[in-house]
Amino acid sequence: xxxxxxLVDVNNFYCSVERVFQPKYNGVPLVVLSNNDxxxxxxxxxxxxxxxxxxxxxxxxxxxxxxHNIVALSSNYTLYxxxxxxxxxxxxxxxxxxxxxxxxxxxxxxxxxxxxQLDLTAAGQAIRARVRQWTGLxxxxxxxxxxxxxxxxxxxxxxxxxxxxxxxxxxxxxETIAAAMASIEVRxxxxxxxxxxxxxxxxxxxxxxxxRDADPRRMRExxxxxxxRTVRELNGVACLDLEDMQPKKQIIASRAFGAPVYxxxxxxxxxxxxxxxxxxxxRLQGGAAGMVGAWVETxxxxxxxxxYSPSATIPxxxxxxxxxxxxxxxxxxxxxxxxxxxxxVKSGVMLLDLSDKTMQQGDLFASAMQPIxxxxxxxxxxxxxxxxxxxxxxxxxxxxxxxxxPAWAMQRSxxxxxxxxxxxxxxxxxH
DNA sequence: TCTGGGGTCCTAGGACCC
DNA sequence: TCTGGGGTCCTAGGACCC
Numbered sequence: 001x002x003x004x005x006x007l008v009d010v011n012n013f014y015c016s017v018e019r020v021f022q023p024k025y026n027g028v029p030l031v032v033l034s035n036n037d038x039x040x041x042x043x044x045x046x047x048x049x050x051x052x053x054x055x056x057x058x059x060x061x062x063x064x065x066x067x068h069n070i071v072a073l074s075s076n077y078t079l080y081x082x083x084x085x086x087x088x089x090x091x092x093x094x095x096x097x098x099x100x101x102x103x104x105x106x107x108x109x110x111x112x113x114x115x116x117q118l119d120l121t122a123a124g125q126a127i128r129a130r131v132r133q134w135t136g137l138x139x140x141x142x143x144x145x146x147x148x149x150x151x152x153x154x155x156x157x158x159x160x161x162x163x164x165x166x167x168x169x170x171x172x173x174x175e176t177i178a179a180a181m182a183s184i185e186v187r188x189x190x191x192x193x194x195x196x197x198x199x200x201x202x203x204x205x206x207x208x209x210x211x212r213d214a215d216p217r218r219m220r221e222x223x224x225x226x227x228x229r230t231v232r233e234l235n236g237v238a239c240l241d242l243e244d245m246q247p248k249k250q251i252i253a254s255r256a257f258g259a260p261v262y263x264x265x266x267x268x269x270x271x272x273x274x275x276x277x278x279x280x281x282x283r284l285q286g287g288a289a290g291m292v293g294a295w296v297e298t299x300x301x302x303x304x305x306x307x308y309s310p311s312a313t314i315p316x317x318x319x320x321x322x323x324x325x326x327x328x329x330x331x332x333x334x335x336x337x338x339x340x341x342x343x344x345v346k347s348g349v350m351l352l353d354l355s356d357k358t359m360q361q362g363d364l365f366a367s368a369m370q371p372i373x374x375x376x377x378x379x380x381x382x383x384x385x386x387x388x389x390x391x392x393x394x395x396x397x398x399x400x401x402x403x404x405x406p407a408w409a410m411q412r413s414x415x416x417x418x419x420x421x422x423x424x425x426x427x428x429x430x431h
Numbered sequence: 432t433c434t435g436g437g438g439t440c441c442t443a444g445g446a447c448c449c
Numbered sequence: 450t451c452t453g454g455g456g457t458c459c460t461a462g463g464a465c466c467c
Binding site for chain 1: 432433434435436437438439440441442
């Protein structure tokens with residue numbers, strides 16, 4: 001049976017979300033910035049056509065922004081996450097749950113193999129119309145026999161207007177597909193990054209068509225099994241299946257500071273806060289961490305500064321999801337790696353070696369198998385409930401610091417409201 | 432002055448086993 | 450001069466993704 005995979009992708013996702021709630025930004029060159037208003041992470045089409053690359057530092061383009069009246073918004077992940085969930089639910093209405101894979105915050109694969117009667121161009125237009133009407137977001141749809149071809153089709157749908165935002169390669173002629181592949185740079189293929197593209201060029205592989213026609217075994221010898229699969233997928237041989245939601249294998253929480261930090265106590269404060277975030281995510285997936293890592297960083301862009309970016313991990317005797325245990329471990333790491341005299345700009349924590357909390361292996365050297373302490377469990381669950389109900393900062397460790405916005409806290413100078421997730425910030429429509 | 436924050440998979444090499 | 454054969458597990462680093 002020929003597979004029919006579609007990829008639905010929101011155009012300029014963060015910018016488009018902001019425009020749903022602020023229509024005055026339609027047609028206006030708009031960017032959304034990373035945390036601390038550092039880099040451009042989303043660009044409206046007007047900004048793309050000005051040649052602004054993804055990831056450009058905002059301070060480097062302030063002149064350009066003044067010239068062209070570019071609006072810059074701080075990123076509002078609460079809003080984007082909620083709009084993403086709504087969008088994915090609408091897309092999910094077009095196939096049974098097992099045939100949808102939510103691949104990222106703005107992309108979803110849908111497997112239409114089991115609906116062979118469906119015209120994918122018509123289905124793609126139906127998805128576009130419904131997502132637009134129900135969420136306000138614009139999407140493009142690409143379809144192909146493999147995930148890699150669906151990705152490519154989506155790229156074509158976005159870049160080539162004659163497709164009207166929906167490109168179905170499963171029903172396109174061989175000549176059409178060949179012409180499209182010959183006109184697209186190999187760098188655009190899913191799985192081919194900057195490094196591999198650079199190494200492919202001297203081998204005469206410039207376009208998608210060149211890569212499709214390359215010898216898969218040779219690609220494997222030179223680049224590994226991942227690129228071999230990509231070549232096979234471009235030829236319509238499925239190597240990648242739709243994936244279920246898997247629990248995370250590691251959880252990271254880190255942030256650049258709003259202002260540099262020099263002393264250990266302040267670094268400790270930041271690490272405690274980030275650990276609270278990481279533990280929230282851990283407990284949401286019902287996991288326990290067997291290893292804890294932490295790191296601090298100086299500013300690698302400042303050549304005049306002495307650089308020091310240490311990291312370390314420590315194993316726990318027993319996997320844990322207890323914020324006190326995990327924070328204590330991270331503090332132990334910080335004490336081991338901290339050195340005074342550096343200008344730190346970032347810190348982070350990692351929870352590693354994650355397992356299912358309910359399936360724990362005993363420790364040979366622990367005096368006895370630690371039974372789960374029901375009173376402790378109740379305490380932690382109560383803290384979770386209070387924080388979910390009244391906000392993340394409601395109950396924390398006593399040592400987390402009492403300042404709500406310490407000097408190192410993130411700077412977000414142009415943040416939109418949490419329109420869809422806070423009663424106090426619901427949009428008001430006057431007429 | 433100001434340069435993000437997450438993730439995954441694969442491979443090579445070292446250390447160890449019988 | 451000559452030095453087996455077959456494994457596992459772990460880690461670090463590299464590549465990619467959004």
